[in-house]
Amino acid sequence: MSISLRGVMQSPVTPLKADFSPDLPTFERLLDFHVRTGATAISWPHHKGESLNLTIAERKAFAEVAVQVVAGRIPVSIHVSALAVEDSMELARHAQSIGADAIIAITPYFWLPSVDAIYDYFVRLGTSIDLPLIAYNSPSYLAGVEFTAELTRRLIERLPNFIAMKEASFNSEKFLEISRVALALRPNFSMIAGVEFLAPSVPLGGAGSYSSAGAICPNLCTQLYAACVAGESVRARELQFKLARLWNLFRDQYPSSLKGGMVVMGRPVGPTRPPLPTASKERQAYIATQLAELGILETEPHGW
Amino acid sequence: MPGFTPGLAHAPITPFTPGLQIDFGLFEKVIEFHLRHGAQALALPMHTGESVSLSDAEQRKLVAFTIKAVKGRVPVIAHVSDAGTGIAADRARHAQDAGAAAVVATTPYYWTPPPAMVLEHFAQIGSAVSIPFFVFYTPGELGATKIETDLVLKLLDRLGNFAGVVDASLDWQFMINIVSNAWRVRPDFQLVSGTEYMVSAGAVGATSMFSSLAGVAPTRVRQLYDICRTEKYFDARPAQEDLAALRQIVKRAGAGGLKGALRAMGRECGEPRPPLDRLSAGGYDKLAAELGALAVLRAEPRGW
Numbered sequence: 370m371s372i373s374l375r376g377v378m379q380s381p382v383t384p385l386k387a388d389f390s391p392d393l394p395t396f397e398r399l400l401d402f403h404v405r406t407g408a409t410a411i412s413w414p415h416h417k418g419e420s421l422n423l424t425i426a427e428r429k430a431f432a433e434v435a436v437q438v439v440a441g442r443i444p445v446s447i448h449v450s451a452l453a454v455e456d457s458m459e460l461a462r463h464a465q466s467i468g469a470d471a472i473i474a475i476t477p478y479f480w481l482p483s484v485d486a487i488y489d490y491f492v493r494l495g496t497s498i499d500l501p502l503i504a505y506n507s508p509s510y511l512a513g514v515e516f517t518a519e520l521t522r523r524l525i526e527r528l529p530n531f532i533a534m535k536e537a538s539f540n541s542e543k544f545l546e547i548s549r550v551a552l553a554l555r556p557n558f559s560m561i562a563g564v565e566f567l568a569p570s571v572p573l574g575g576a577g578s579y580s581s582a583g584a585i586c587p588n589l590c591t592q593l594y595a596a597c598v599a600g601e602s603v604r605a606r607e608l609q610f611k612l613a614r615l616w617n618l619f620r621d622q623y624p625s626s627l628k629g630g631m632v633v634m635g636r637p638v639g640p641t642r643p644p645l646p647t648a649s650k651e652r653q654a655y656i657a658t659q660l661a662e663l664g665i666l667e668t669e670p671h672g673w
Numbered sequence: 674m675p676g677f678t679p680g681l682a683h684a685p686i687t688p689f690t691p692g693l694q695i696d697f698g699l700f701e702k703v704i705e706f707h708l709r710h711g712a713q714a715l716a717l718p719m720h721t722g723e724s725v726s727l728s729d730a731e732q733r734k735l736v737a738f739t740i741k742a743v744k745g746r747v748p749v750i751a752h753v754s755d756a757g758t759g760i761a762a763d764r765a766r767h768a769q770d771a772g773a774a775a776v777v778a779t780t781p782y783y784w785t786p787p788p789a790m791v792l793e794h795f796a797q798i799g800s801a802v803s804i805p806f807f808v809f810y811t812p813g814e815l816g817a818t819k820i821e822t823d824l825v826l827k828l829l830d831r832l833g834n835f836a837g838v839v840d841a842s843l844d845w846q847f848m849i850n851i852v853s854n855a856w857r858v859r860p861d862f863q864l865v866s867g868t869e870y871m872v873s874a875g876a877v878g879a880t881s882m883f884s885s886l887a888g889v890a891p892t893r894v895r896q897l898y899d900i901c902r903t904e905k906y907f908d909a910r911p912a913q914e915d916l917a918a919l920r921q922i923v924k925r926a927g928a929g930g931l932k933g934a935l936r937a938m939g940r941e942c943g944e945p946r947p948p949l950d951r952l953s954a955g956g957y958d959k960l961a962a963e964l965g966a967l968a969v970l971r972a973e974p975r976g977w
Contacts, residue, residue, distance in 0.1 A: 617850065
């Protein structure tokens, strides 16, 4: 059950048809694109994959496709967070039954659970399966509900399958407090930056990142990671600045801007489900000018 | 106004007598301690120097006293923040007249002005002086008023002496946005790490650092800073983790933690002024015990 999570890992968007129904054939192409362009793991559906706008049945269907198409070439983890904890438990059991390599889960939504309640939730989730568990920390999106160093320590001591954290505070102190504790207790633990903030996290023990822009510019993502692990600080900074500019572009109406950018790159994946907007033609044109200015159109693959 | 890099700026505490007046006799020792132990500049009175608990007259006197005592050995950066723009601008003028090398100011205390007035606040303080002017961003302490890239670019347009941003947000995207955009307009614009979380800040472009923990562990602080200036961020990780551990211990002890830590290092400097809580006897004992267990402090100087 041991997997290694390092490098730039991709969390694909969720392709939808014009009527907003699931587009599984395009999802297959997208997964294959990520594997061919250097993804070191697949994790689906993060919020970028519109997880909370999909029914539980739809999530299971997409998850099955992900495992089948990737076919063991790289690890596949399934994000099981849902509004209701019982749905998360169900998605975790399903992930295991279809042969996923790991599950990932954020702190519970909406409620402001106590630290002990978060601990109990992850223990229940982590002991319900025989798969590695990745925790997901995103305090700014969840009203400050977060993993502290102490909570991380308790969970590592309790759960032998707790192997990684998607850390999306993008904050030096928060990242380092968790990484200091986690790596001391479990040296193979993977601290994964929530998006490609690799220059500030790799020197602190960061193992890599999930990717916001990997469906747009996989080459840039890979180059940034390579520069960071090689300690090429000046080059890493230059590439990081470029990716940060892309993050500014895409996090506006995330992930609809990302889907809009994929149209520009010749990899259309359809609309975004409400309440999120779909990138208009005008928005797509603006994204195209930004991608051109950054040189992305010349340096990154076009089409599938 | 090109070329002013603060380097490693120590941010001293302000010692008080038992009657809670500034203890200038002891403060002279504080200054000499910092100069002997690695300070390349002094920044004061910062929040860790209880600036907000000092009257305007006391702040002026403290800055003038420091400049006189330092005798040009290192630059003195005067912190001039206030709620009222005019008050802060007057204090900046006084600092310049007294011989300060630069001034630094936060967003206004208490008020949450609209962005145009935040710009006006900084523009008036900055234009009150001809020495370099730094903006201090500390949203953890002054949450509601945000600094955006647009404000920094407008300030660069208005102020020839706008030298940089001192960041205590620890926010990777903020730091990257500010410095990557400012460098296009003013290549010698400085990103200054406002705390000892220098690895991530340096990786994205910080060249200087303000340190309050330099009063406790000046040797390790200097090592961290020096390694980061060579851009060998992997090598800086052990020092970064040591100082992160120290910071968390001091932070847990509360408002009196920093002065308590100095006392534990044999550098008695009195209690903080109300309304900050002084450390209880039990609180001090716990702090001292935790510091005693930190191996890194064994190499640090004791006494003044």
